[in-house]
Amino acid sequence: MMQSHQEEYEEMVEIGGFRQHQHTASDDSHPRLLNDNMRSNRSSRVNPDDFASPQWPPSIAGTGSSPSLTLRSGATTPYDHMSSSKHLIFADSRSSTPMTGRSPSKEVSSSDSDDQNGIAILHDRDDADIWKGWKRHLYxxxxxxxxxxxxxxxxxxxxxxxxxxxxxxxxxxxxxxxxxxxxxxxxxxxxxxxxxxxxxxxxKKRNRPKMRLTGNDVPTVDAFITCCGEDDELVMDTVRGACDQDYPIDKFRVIVLDDGKSAGLERSCAILSHTYPNLYYMARTKIPGQPHHFKAGNLNYGLEQTTLLPGGAGQFMAALDADMIPERDWLRALLPHAVMDPKMALVCPPQLFYNTPPSDPLAQSLDFFVHVIEPIKDAMGVAWCTGSGYVARRDALEQIGNFPLGSLAEDVATSTLMLGKGWKTAYVHEPLQFGTVPEDYGSHLKQRTRWAIGTVDTSFKLNFCLWGEKVRQMTFAQRFSGFLYAALxxxxxxxxxxxxxxxxxxxxxxxxxxxxxxxxxxxxxxxxxxxxxxxxxxxxxxxxxxxxxxxxxxxxxxxxxxxxxxxxxxxxxxxxxxxxxxxxxxxxxxxxxxxLNERDPKLKxxxxxxxxxxxxxxxxxxxxxxxxxxxxxxxxxxxxxxxxxxxxxxxxxxxxxxxxxxxxxxxxxxxxxxxxxxxxxxxPPRMPEREDLLIRDAETKVAHPTAQSKKxxxxxxxxxxxxxxxxxxxxxxxxxxxxxxx
Known part of the structure; x- marks a missing residue:
């Protein structure tokens, strides 16, 4: 839903300091849960102690059977071929549930079993498949x-x-x-x-390995998909990709946070929930005249509502933009970096795109940032949250008051505040999500100027990361990075x-x-x-x-x-x-x-x-x-x-x-x-229809970009x-x- 100028002005009134927005629970503001046997009590918060089962969520895990890890689209799982990989094994990982709130400990094991619960190290570099050979030596x-x-x-x-x-x-x-x-x-x-x-x-060399979670005993995750007025089918492609994850279905939920309240999107989610019972649709109530804080407010609403769902909130939250289709091993690739280090607050992959026009005349691809700048920042311990595809630890979010309000760049502000509290952030240089760039000149300008204003605004509030309570635990490299990119x-x-x-x-x-x-x-x-x-x-x-x-x-x-x-x-x-x-x-x-429809050969x-x-x-x-x-x-x-x-x-x-x-x-x-x-x-460049850039499963409708469209x-x-x-x-x-x- 498009925001009015009055709403935009009221939103800007809030800019001046980070504040956590408190939502009022009402029937309209609570999530519409799509499966009757998964409805939660809307009148009060769920007390985890009321559930006898230590698993999560009880409405799914209580069936007594372990879900198959075979993908619904029929593809094999990424760790079917890990028999020769080195494994790191969880110790007492079953005690890690939303009820206990404890993080799994770890130890090294030489076991080669494919069924072993733990972490498989596939390569000593996470970008080993992206670029190699003489280029790496020259670099x-x-x-x-x-x-x-x-x-x-x-x-x-x-x-x-x-x-x-x-x-x-x-x-x-x-x-x-x-x-x-x-x-x-x-x-x-x-x-x-x-x-x-x-x-x-x-x-300082960057040494981040390529890893995968293995087995069924994995952390619980709430995966949010934020949207606001985008085309329903665009959003549903992301929803299907998120639901079709190679991850135990009783250990993750997909939650569509729709700020546009699209009836068509709600209906599509309801239909899809019969195939994926861990899919939820939520649309918060936005009262006219009250700031709703856009994406940050929407994410905070989702964080609050997950505490009301069966089993409570997951140990981690993940977020996807409305147009970002995740790869099937998205969660299994990111979570090991957080599981291995209890101080790791946020793990983020690159934002990649499948509809970038030939020659990329407006430099929309972000390839230089995600392939050059972010790895350098990661080597120095200053990885930024880039807004989509990331996984965040709930404990770290709670410590900074969830997503900061009053900022046009809540992603940068979130990761910066985490670093200021002594947490770590990581950048995983793997192609794990693919989205769409703005298809017209005006939208491109609005996107990039919003990023610039948000970055500078965040820096002003944090004294350019040079001093203050919010950045007290930052290293020198982290402070210099925060100052550098705002100064630029x-x-x-x-x-x-x-x-x-x-x-x-x-x-x-x-x-x-x-x-x-x-x-x-x-x-x-x-x-x-x-x-x-x-x-x-x-x-x-x-x-x-x-x-x-x-x-x-x-x-x-x-x-x-x-x-x-x-x-x-x-x-x-x-x-x-x-x-x-x-x-x-x-x-x-x-x-x-x-x-202008300038990229459409028929409508431009x-x-x-x-x-x-x-x-x-x-x-x-x-x-x-x-x-x-x-x-x-x-x-x-x-x-x-x-x-x-x-x-x-x-x-x-x-x-x-x-x-x-x-x-x-x-x-x-x-x-x-x-x-x-x-x-x-x-x-202007010419681009084919979006559907022509995807490979879609005829039965499940799950779609992923073609190999050619990724280049x-x-x-x-x-x-x-x-x-x-x-x-x-x-x-x-x-x-x-x-x-x-x-």
Whole structure:
């Protein structure tokens, strides 16, 4: 259900501190339990001591039979092939129930029995199946190359500054354009430098094994699926995938938390519950005029209601977004990391997608974050909760007051608060869930600006993780990480302002690079060459886990999204309301229908309509203006160099290089990046129907993405950007060679 502007405003009133929302129990607010023999007493909380059976939940476990672990879709279980795996065995795991609240202890065993209850270690690395071979060996050079790249860049920057100072002393003039150009280059490079600082810390190797729970004696789990207005069939694909888990049916529940109160979804859940009696549908009552706290409030409602179900709450809770279809071994893959360590509060897998268009023009895949950044964060003990697919320990949630309210990024806030209380978080680098990216430009902007505002808002409340009671038990690495990623979001304001300095200084016709003599110019060119080549090499190695083209898309994304994020941050945290200040309210991904249908070959609007909406309604006119002004400025500078003055070939080349075409042609990279929204409006990618991207079991209707849909196809745009990068690199090499000839 779409939220009104009044509700959004009332929600924002609550932002200012984390508060736990107390729900009032009523007939309408209680869950509608789909199986009559599983109904709980709605008038009071369930007292676990009233149940004689130590199993969970009594309505299922009381049948006296152990459920089969054969998947309903007919597939074999993931641990049918673990006979050669090393096992860690639970000791006294049967005493671990919602009634006792005790965590299972563990000990090492050499047993190879497939029926053994415990943990099987399949590999010493959880990402062993994602990337391996020469790529893994080359990737070990990342810290060294990062240190080298940072050192060379700082040397080059220092040489640039020294040459400007010497040139000013020699000529008695002030080279304002050269100083501004240095500032712009530094502004563009700062995000990379900050990431480099973090990456250099990854000298500490990440050693998280690939594990699986085995047997039937496993922890109890409440798996929540949060939704609010998404297409019913989209949600049901997630529900079926969650129900079809390779996990004892008496040890987990699937609970649909529907904030949209869809009658069709409720009916579909009721039908499916006849096949899966551990499926529940719940829809809370939202009173007009009272903040309901969106996803965080919905999750907290689910946490409260599970205490009223037979057997009480599970030892762990898990959460899935409405569109995230889990793999069959989702729970068995994540839970061992929490079972092995009683201080492990949260375990999270990557968010992967199956409807990413070819070339991923808007960088929606998150591949760079989930394959590069999150593993580095995990190695430093700072894994973030990324919003879907995670498993959390109920004890840890209770200690922080459940999900924090008044935040647009409850997932980041939750994991940060857990770390602040001394708990641990883990990132499991396995493909365990696949969802959908927003299918239109507007929804993509709302999703990403919401993330940015939520991250910064959380950081403000936690003093950027530098001091305060809520972060008292954080390590230095955890504090630095919290500060770094909030600072990078805030930095977009400065970056956006600095971008327009490029066309301005070019139109001025002043040299971008100042020097006192030819020797200085030669060394500046050589230092620029060294910096460019090492930077390209460092990028190639750093991007290996995600793919080189994915990393380049991420770099362009940081530039073209900066104006949007900067504008939202200024409105949210700087401008008063009477000057247009506002905090963007939460909008569930997928609940906003596309006005353009730009990826649907049959329904998409014409190009004029797409350009108008994206340039005007979504303010991409800023991007178009920048590209236009920059190209006009470059044309004017080129004309002046060739025709306004009589020069030799050598003088013309030097004038071109020092006025507009300084390697590695930074203006081309920036222009092509900011052209992204305009290019997207002109030629949006085409995508097939969602059903064509899935393999669906004809009998059970359980669907999983095809192998092809899980990959990002290589398209024309990726080829163009690769040509652009190659051209700028070769141009830098050419100028380097010419520095020895002229």
């Amino acid at each position: 070990t050079l990342t810290p060294l190359l990062t240190v080298l790249n940072t050192g060379i860049y700082l040397t080059y920057l220092g040489l640039r500054i020294a040459c400007v100072i010497l040139a000013q002393k020699a000529s008695g003039l002030t080279f304002a354009a050269a100083w501004v150009f240095i500032a712009v280059e530094l502004a563009v490079a700062i995000p990379s430098l900050m990431h480099n600082t973090w990456t250099m810390w990854s000298l 979001s805030v930095y977009t304001v400065l970056l956006s302002i600095s971008l327009f300095a490029i066309p301005i200084i070019l139109i001025m016709g002043k040299p971008l690079v100042a020097y006192a003599n030819d020797t200085q110019l030669r060394w500046l060119i050589r230092a620029c060459f060294a910096n460019t080549i090492v930077n390209r090499l460092c990028e190639f190695v750093l991007f290996i886990p995600a793919g080189y083209h994915t990393g380049q898309r991420g770099s362009r994304y940081q530039l073209w999204m900066s104006p949007y994020i900067a504008l939202c941050l200024i409105r949210a945290f700087i401008l008063p309301k009477w000057l247009g200040g506002q905090t963007q309210a939460f909008k569930p991904t997928g609940s906003i229908s596309s006005a 609007k014409n190009m004029f309509r797409r350009l108008w909406v994206i340039l005007v309604n979504y303010m991409a006119g800023f991007h178009l203006a920048f590209v236009y002004l920059t190209l006009v400025a470059v044309t004017l500078v080129t004309y002046r160099c060739f025709f306004q003055q009589s020069h030799s070939t050598r003088d013309i080349l030097i004038a071109l290089v020092t006025h507009a075409f300084w390697p590695p042609l930074t203006f081309i990279f920036i222009c092509s990046s900011l052209w992204t929204p305009v290019g997207y409006a002109i030629d 990002i196809a290589f398209g024309g745009q990726a080829a163009w950007f690769e040509f652009e990068y190659t051209f700028s690199t070769l141009y830098t090499c050419l100028i380097f060679v010419l520095s020895f000839l002229f």
